[in-house]
Amino acid sequence: MNYIKTAAKKGADLCAFPEFMMFYTNSSQSAATLASLAETVNGEFVTSVASTAKENSIFVVGTFYEKSRKKNRVYDTAFLVGKSGKILSTYRKIHLYDALGFKESSKLTAGSKITMPTKTSLGKLGMMICYDLRFPEMSRILASSGSEILIAPSAWVKGNMKEEHWLAINKTRAIENGCYVVAPDQVGNIYCGRSIIVDPYGKILLDMKKLQGIGIVNISLDELKRTRTALPLLQNRRTDLYNNFKI
Numbered sequence: 328m329n330y331i332k333t334a335a336k337k338g339a340d341l342c343a344f345p346e347f348m349m350f351y352t353n354s355s356q357s358a359a360t361l362a363s364l365a366e367t368v369n370g371e372f373v374t375s376v377a378s379t380a381k382e383n384s385i386f387v388v389g390t391f392y393e394k395s396r397k398k399n400r401v402y403d404t405a406f407l408v409g410k411s412g413k414i415l416s417t418y419r420k421i422h423l424y425d426a427l428g429f430k431e432s433s434k435l436t437a438g439s440k441i442t443m444p445t446k447t448s449l450g451k452l453g454m455m456i457c458y459d460l461r462f463p464e465m466s467r468i469l470a471s472s473g474s475e476i477l478i479a480p481s482a483w484v485k486g487n488m489k490e491e492h493w494l495a496i497n498k499t500r501a502i503e504n505g506c507y508v509v510a511p512d513q514v515g516n517i518y519c520g521r522s523i524i525v526d527p528y529g530k531i532l533l534d535m536k537k538l539q540g541i542g543i544v545n546i547s548l549d550e551l552k553r554t555r556t557a558l559p560l561l562q563n564r565r566t567d568l569y570n571n572f573k574i
Contacts, residue, residue, distance in 0.1 A: 328375065328376070328379040330342060330344070330541060331376070331379045331380060331383055331385060331387055332379065332383055333541055334383075334385060334541055334543070335383035335384065335385040336383075337541065337543055338543070339385060339541075339543055340385060340386060340448075340449055341385065341386040341387070341388070341449055341509075342380075342385055342386070342387050342388075342541075343387075343388040343478055343480065343509050343511045344387070344388065344389045344390060344480060344511055345390070345480050345481055345482055345511045345512050345513040345522070346390050346403065346405075346456055346457050346480040346481050346482040346512075346513065347390060347403075347482045347513060348389050348390045348391065348480070349372055349390065349391045349392055350364075350392075351513075351516055352392075352434070353516075357399075358399040358400065358433060358434040359399045361392060361399075361401055361434050362394070362398075362399045362400065362401055364392065365391075365392040365393060365394045365395075365401040365402075366391060366392070366393065366394060367393065367394055368391075368393065368404070368406065368414060368417055370391075372391050373389070373391055373406060373408075373414070376389050376406075376408060377408045377412045377413070377414060378412060380408040380409070380410065380412055381410070381411055381412025384410045385410060386407065386408065386409060386410060386447060386449065387407070387408040388405060388406070388407050388408075388452075388454065388478050388480065389405070389406055389408070389480075390403065390404065390405045390406070390456070390480045391404055391406070392404075393419065395436050397436045399434075400434065400435060400436035401434065401435055401436065402419040402420070402435065402436060402438060403419065403420040403423075403431075403435050403456060404417055404418065404419050404420070404438075405417065405418045405420075405454045405456055405478075405480050406418075407445055407447075407452060407454065409447070415445050415447070416442055416445045416454065417442065418438065418441075418442040418454040418455075418456070419437070419438025419439070419440075420435070420437065420438055420456040420457070420458070420459065421437050421438045421439070421440070421441065421459065421465075422437070422458045422459045422461070422462055422465075423435055423437050423458065424457065424458040424484075426458075427484070427486060429484065431458075441465060441468055441469065442454055443469075443472050443473075444469060444472055444473045444474040444475075446473075449476065449546070450475040450476050450507075450546070450548050450551075451473045451474050451475045451476070452474065452475075452476050452477075452478055453466075453469030453470070453472070453474030453476070453477050453478070453506075454477075454478050454479075454480075455469070455477060455478070455479040456479065456480055456481070457479065457480070457481035457482055457483060459479065460479055460481070460496050460497065460500060460510070461492075461496060463499075463500070463503065466500045466503075466504055466506070467503070467504060469504075470504035470505070470506055470561060471561060471564075474504075474506055475506060475507065475548060475551055476506060476507045476508075476509060476546065477500060477501075477504070477506045477507065477508045477509070478508075478509045478510075479497075479500075479508065479509070479510045480510075480511055481493075481510055481511065481512045481513070482512065482513040482518050483512050483513070483518060483519045483521075484517050484518060484519070485517055485518065485519050489519055490519050490521060493510075493512070493519060493521060493523075494521070494523070494531070497510050497523055497525050498525050498529045498531070499529075500525075501525040501526065501527055501528075501529055502527070502528065502529040503560060504527075504560070504561070505527045505551065505554050505555040505558065505560060505561060506527055506551070507524065507525065507526060507527060507546050507551065508523075508524065508525045509524050510522065510523050510524070510525075514537060514538070514539040515539070520535065520536065520537045520538070520539075521534060521535065521536060521537070522534075522535040522542065523535070524542075524544045524546075526550065526554075527550065527551050527554040527555065528554050528558075532544045
């Protein structure tokens with residue numbers, strides 16, 4: 328909770344945390360154990376975050392392991408808390424990282440829907456989680472539904488070319504949708520680190536490298552509007568033709 332308090336003292340309006348914010352689960356932890364530690368959105372973990380957000384009058388995007396009805400499986404869930412401490416939206420990760428030697432589905436269960444953008448005083452916020460970034464359809468749906476800021480809490484696993492993928496994918500999601508991308512990433516253990524924020528034209532405004540801590544960036548919706556006017560990718564789509572191509 329100290330990060331939330333510190334971010335507020337530094338003048339931030341939003342504090343965004345990485346994926347697996349609640350705790351680190353290593354490969355030896357069983358699915359049953361993880362499920363036993365999971366909570367509901369009304370549980371102690373999210374409630375304490377919401378209370379701290381209210382006390383410091385700041386928006387918070389966090390993540391937690393959410394109980395599910397499926398035995399020995401949990402949801403990987405992101406949540407948005409308003410300055411009043413109210414939970415404004417939640418999103419359950421739909422793309423599980425069953426790739427490159429990992430199998431998240433051995434402990435997690437996938438969500439069943441994309442959460443539509445939430446209108447806030449900061450702009451319209453769309454939420455994704457980590458592996459979701461590799462699927463451009465999701466960010467495009469969020470952008471075409473009004474998202475101005477895409478927030479993607481992540482725990483990007485180290486590996487061959489993984490940091491290059493991380494930077495390229497976040498920049499691409501920002502450029503192709505004319506959105507800001509805020510991607511806080513886990514540091515240490517098996518993760519890459521490199522929390523970044525990218526502007527709508529693809530400029531990296533913040534790259535925290537391997538540092539753990541707080542980075543603050545000013546986001547301008549006027550700049551977003553100028554970029555979308557100069558490079559109107561969302562308007563120039565030929566949606567009248569896309570459905571004609573059958574796969």
